[in-house]
Amino acid sequence: MFKVSNPVGHALTDPEVPTPAFLIDEAKLMRNLERAKAKAKALGVTLRPHLKTHKSIEIARRQMVSPEGPATVSTVTEARYFAEHGVKDLIYAVGIAPYKLAQIEAIRATGCDLKIILDNVAAAKAVSDYCRDHQTTIPVLIEVDCDGHRSGIQPKSDLLLEVAGALTTGATLVGVLTHAGASYDVENLAVIREAAVNERDGIVLAANRLREAGYDIRIVSVGSTPTMVYAEDETGVTEMRAGVYAMGDLFMMNLGVVKMDDIAGSVLATVIGHQPDKGQVIVDAGWLAMSRDRGTARQHCDFGYGLVCGVDGQPLRGCDIRMTGANQEHGIIEAVAGDRLKPEDFPVGMRLRVLPNHACPTAAPYEKLLLVGDDGCVKVALEHVRGW
């Protein structure tokens, strides 16, 4: 009924590129992806990137060491999508809900070696029962808690062996997995380095305790973007998972994990008005476009809902211009230092790029992710998977 314009080949100021739009700077993306590959190689571990940040097969293919994986996902829907697109080695890295096992089996039946994780006896029994009843095999990793961040079993806990013991029939223990989520909490590189050591020590201890009990632990998996960047020695670890490094964001920049110039994801917005008395510029990207994530509010530099750049991606006026407020589809932009913004400097129709606090929730709602080439034009409108 209506023709929706195709942004491919257009400059970011062309009307064919809609606003709000999620942009990915291709050169920065590729640099981030290559850096992670090199880091994993230098550490002697396999890179198993977490695809939840972008959920796009085209980015995944650039990010993974092969088109078939390995990779990590955070939902069954992502697992299904990436399996449909040829990825053959996946870990679904959220503790399994037993009712999802039929879906896991269906995805495995297509030839994808999809593995699951769990951290309790009830889930281990449920997987064992399922495998027995359906005469099938499902590879399992036990989730280990290295820092009290969230889920998982502490490396020294007796529960580790109890859970391993509850895996029977086709529920096959293949490894252990941990996530140093607490590495996000402190803006101190020494603490992040320590978190990487601690993550490694915890998972290796868990793996060795299981091996001593006779289990064949082939996968020893760690991962978080901060610990990946600052890890110096991963002896005993077999693979590394990380996700947000692909795009970077203001939160990771505050943490010292990426540089401003590494932030590949941004939101394109159009100026729709002003409140001259308040020095405010209003744009058509609000919290649905930027996400409600205010992660930088608890860091040394609060970027509001985002840092405002010109359409070329360069921050305006030394990082002083930020989206300080937002409604569903309105963003309020102000200078946090120096002179108030003047309407004549931000005319109605002008386009801006806004760097997000957190790439993962910001990219999630967009139908397409627009890859921007060196010429400043949209090169590809990338499909990705949304929802559950």
Place this chain on the structure above:
Amino acid sequence: MFKVSNPVGHALTDPEVPTPAFLIDEAKLMRNLERAKAKAKALGVTLRPHLKTHKSIEIARRQMVSPEGPATVSTVTEARYFAEHGVKDLIYAVGIAPYKLAQIEAIRATGCDLKIILDNVAAAKAVSDYCRDHQTTIPVLIEVDCDGHRSGIQPKSDLLLEVAGALTTGATLVGVLTHAGASYDVENLAVIREAAVNERDGIVLAANRLREAGYDIRIVSVGSTPTMVYAEDETGVTEMRAGVYAMGDLFMMNLGVVKMDDIAGSVLATVIGHQPDKGQVIVDAGWLAMSRDRGTARQHCDFGYGLVCGVDGQPLRGCDIRMTGANQEHGIIEAVAGDRLKPEDFPVGMRLRVLPNHACPTAAPYEKLLLVGDDGCVKVALEHVRGW
């Protein structure tokens, strides 16, 4: 390649209903919709519901006074979707970005009377130029700022007449519109009642100033859920817009605008593990499922990422159990008063319903919204529009 199960007809504990899922209690929804219709009728104004909360035509048809409208939308994509589904009277209630005028014209050409808003001379000139160049008509409302909340022109400002004067050729001034957004800020019903009076007084003043200058102001539009609920006299106003009232949420409950039992939207989640030492229950709904909206953090009762209910929708243990933490696909549930949660009371596989802080961002990412009937089963999987 994979068969995705159909939840329709299933109980919320059946494996055919996926988690996380966004549920809407049909009885509560219908009661909320009827209450708003009755309120608008009692005040003698037209109800023009804002459809951005759910973005679903099937809910819209129950919410609007006729299948053809009127209604309000917050994006051009919503306008296109609702026009395709037969809605004939829409206001796109975000200041127009001039490049969007071609899309507005295309939607209008299908027979939908889509109106736009603006608050500055540059946009007024751009619309006038567009209408002249394309020999077309676009109805325009001037946005009025009644409370310093966001965008719009102050009712007494000279700018009001300047903007009206800049509308020429087919850019036809048909009304004025305001939104008492500041009514969200104070948990005090007297202040909300005052906000309703102020919203009315501001918009009527603006309308009358324009009429005195010779303009035919047919639409005098106000709206916000709090002021709709507490308005007592809308003399001079022709229509009322509100959105979140359809579903309600914890933020509106804290504000005193809806009751716990009016909250129609919730997120269904499955228990995937525990941290027994901390008294925590882990579920498979994190901040992508609940949204990053932490609106209640600045109110008298902070519900974290949501209030935990049984699968019947009743809050557990007197509202003491909340989602206190979240990662992308993990929710951490704790008791904020009384005894710690025990794993045996929340076994792996158990399902819970979590009431959100804010219905609009929570519902947005789901592919379908599941309408739950009186029998506790999924009655319809509602389509809705996502993205931009």
